[in-house]
Amino acid sequence: MDRFEPNLRIPGPTALPSSVRDAGSRQMINHRGPEFATMLERILTGMKPFFGTTSDVAMITAAGSGGLEAAIVNVLSPGDRVLAVSIGSFGDRFAKIAGIYGAAVTKLDMEWGQAADPTAIREALQADPGVKAVLLTHNETSTGVMNPIPVLAAVVREVSPGALILVDSVSGLGAVPFEMDAWGVDLVVTGSQKAWMAAPGLAMIAASDRAWRAMETATMPRFYLDLRAHRDAAVNGQTPFTPAIAVVFQVDEGLRLMHQEGADAVFARHEACAAAARAGLPALGFELFADQRFASRTVTAAVVPDDLDWKAFNTEVKRRGVILAGGQGKLTGRIFRLGHLGSVTLEEILGAFSTLEIASLGAGRSVTPGAAVGAAQAAALASFGLVAATTAGAGA
C-alpha cells in the first residue's frame, strides 16, 4: 500500500493489495471466451478449500446481501418453516429476506454482542420439528461476534437432521477456518470485498449435495439469483449473466495471493491482528462490545464511552487517516468497529492504534503513551506463538 493512503479499518471493503488493484485495471475480455473460462474454473476450484467443501461453488455478481437472498430463494418454498437465529443486524437481514419471500420465520433473537445459544436453538427445533431450514450468521459484522458454527450445526444435525443449515459467512470465510462438509453445513455465502481482498461486487456461494437437491423442488421465485443457472453455465466456463469482470480479475489475484501465503498463514495473520485489536482497544480505555469468548477474528467492536464526543473524536481520527466504522442499526452511536480482515497486516493495526492514541490524548482522555500500541503488539506476538500469552497480556 502507498504510505499516504488512508488506513481503511472498516469491516469491508478492505484495502486492496497493489497487484489486486492492478488486476482491476485490466482491459475487458470476452466473458464467453476461453480466457474467462480458465479464470472462472481456477477461482471456483481455488475457493473450495476455504469453504471446506468438495461441492460446487457459484459466483454471482451481487453484494453479499444478494448472496443471502440467493441462499433463501434457491432452497426454500413459500410457507416453509425457517428458524432464523439472529445475533445482530445481518442476522436480522437474513430473517427478513426469508419472510419477504413467504417463509414462515421463527426468529430467535440473541442479545447483540452475544453468540447464538446452542440450548435455545435446541429448544426451538424441538418445539417445531417441521423446520425446513436454519439460518445462521457465522461472523456478525455489526457486533463483532463470531458464532461457533460447528457447535450450532451439530445441534441442528442432532435435533432436526433434515433441516438445511444456511450460513452467512460474508465477512468470515477466507479469514478463518471453515469446514462446510465436515460440519454438515448446507450452504455458505461469502463476499469478494471481505477476506478475498477484492472490490465488492461478487458473492460466492457453496451448496451441499442436499442443498443442490433442494433447489429442484424449491418454489420461491428466482431468475437472476438462480444457482442452477450458475452451475449449468459453469460447466462451459461461463456465468449465466455478464459477470463483474474487473472484480473477477481481482478475486482471481486475491485468491492467488491467499494460496501463495497459505491458508494457515492467512488464518494466523487474521488471528494475530484480531488479538492486537482486542488488546489495544481496552488499553485505550474502550470496553469491548462482544462476548470475548466469541470475539470475531475479522472485526472488533468497542463501546463508545458516555464521556466521549464520538463524532468529534472520529473526525479527528479520520483526519489523521484512519477510517473506522460506526455502529449499525440500533447500535448507531453506541459502538464503533475496527475491521481487520483481507489484506490486513499487524503494521496497519499498530498504525491505527498509534493514531487512536494521538487522538485520545488530543481529546483529553487518560491514556498512557505507547500502551495501546504496546499491548496490541504483545498480544499479536502471543497469538503468533512468539511469546507466552500471559506475559503478553500483562502489557495491556
Next chain:
Amino acid sequence: MDRFEPNLRIPGPTALPSSVRDAGSRQMINHRGPEFATMLERILTGMKPFFGTTSDVAMITAAGSGGLEAAIVNVLSPGDRVLAVSIGSFGDRFAKIAGIYGAAVTKLDMEWGQAADPTAIREALQADPGVKAVLLTHNETSTGVMNPIPVLAAVVREVSPGALILVDSVSGLGAVPFEMDAWGVDLVVTGSQKAWMAAPGLAMIAASDRAWRAMETATMPRFYLDLRAHRDAAVNGQTPFTPAIAVVFQVDEGLRLMHQEGADAVFARHEACAAAARAGLPALGFELFADQRFASRTVTAAVVPDDLDWKAFNTEVKRRGVILAGGQGKLTGRIFRLGHLGSVTLEEILGAFSTLEIASLGAGRSVTPGAAVGAAQAAALASFGLVAATTAGAGA
C-alpha cells in the same frame, strides 16, 4: 488503447478507455463516507440527461439481467397481466422473468431480425384492456435490431394509457438519444458494460413518478433488487448494499468522458460506426441479418453464409486479434455480431474490416481488397455529414 490489444468487437463488455481502466485500480474507500456520496450523486445526476428524465435513477450491483428482474418485481404483482413484446433473446428473457414471478404474460413474438410491429401491439392491447405493463426491448443485442421506442410507446399510451412501459435499454442507452419522459416511458434499464465504457457489474434504472408510485402497491417479493431501498439510501449518498466500488469508479470516469465529448458527439460517433459496420459487412459478401429500417446503432448482425466454415473463419479472425460475437439462442451458428458501442472508434471498425478482409481472402472468399474498408469509411463520412450519403453509398 494499447496497439497490441485485441479489438474487442462484441456487444459488451466493451473496451475500456485507459482512464477508465485506471479508475478500476483505485484503492477501496468507505462506501458510507463522503467521497462515495459525492461520486454517487454525480453519477445518478449525470446519467439523467442520457435517460431523458428528471426522475430518480438507481444503481444496483448486478448484471443487466438483474436490472431487468428489478424492473419486473418492483412495479408488478403476481397475476398482473403483462404484454411482453419480444424481438429476440433478451425480449424472451424479459418475458420469462415476468412469468417466473407470477405475472400473467401474453407474449407477442416478432420474427427475429424484425422490429416490433406497432399494429400488433395495438391489437394485443385492444384485446386485453387490463394489461398492467408492456415490456419492450430498446436495443435487441441478439439480433441487432433497435426498436422505435417513441412509436411503440405512443401506441401504448394511446390504447392503454394506464399501462406501465418497461424498457430494456441495457445495450442502447447512452449510445443513442433516449427521451424517457417525453416518450412516456415508465422504467428504463441499462448496464455499465455497454455505452458507459465501464466493466460489467452495475445496472442503472430510471423510473417515472408513476413507476415509483406503482412500487408502493406492487407485491412481487423483492429485497436485494428493491428500488425503494436504493432511492432511500441515495438520499444519504449511499447504496443500501455494498456496491461494486471499482466499477462505480469506472462508471464515474466513463460518464465524465461522455460529458466531455458531449452527448451529441457520442451519438454521432455511434451512428457513424454503425453506418461503417453496415456498409463494410455487405462489401465482404455478408448479408445483414436485421431489417435495416431498424438497424441497431450499437451492434450489427450478419448471416453466416452456407459456404463459410464459420468456426475456422472466426478462429482465424480471433487469432488476428478481432473478437466477434456469435449468435445466441436459436441463432447460434447462423449469425455473427459485430459490436460498436461504448468507447468504439471508427479506427477500430476499420481495423476490424481490415482483418475481416484478410481472413476472407485467406478463406478463399471472393472479396475485393480494400472494398470493405473503403465502404465502411465512406459510410462513416456520410454519417458524419462530410460527404453526401448517396455518393458514399456508391462505394459499397
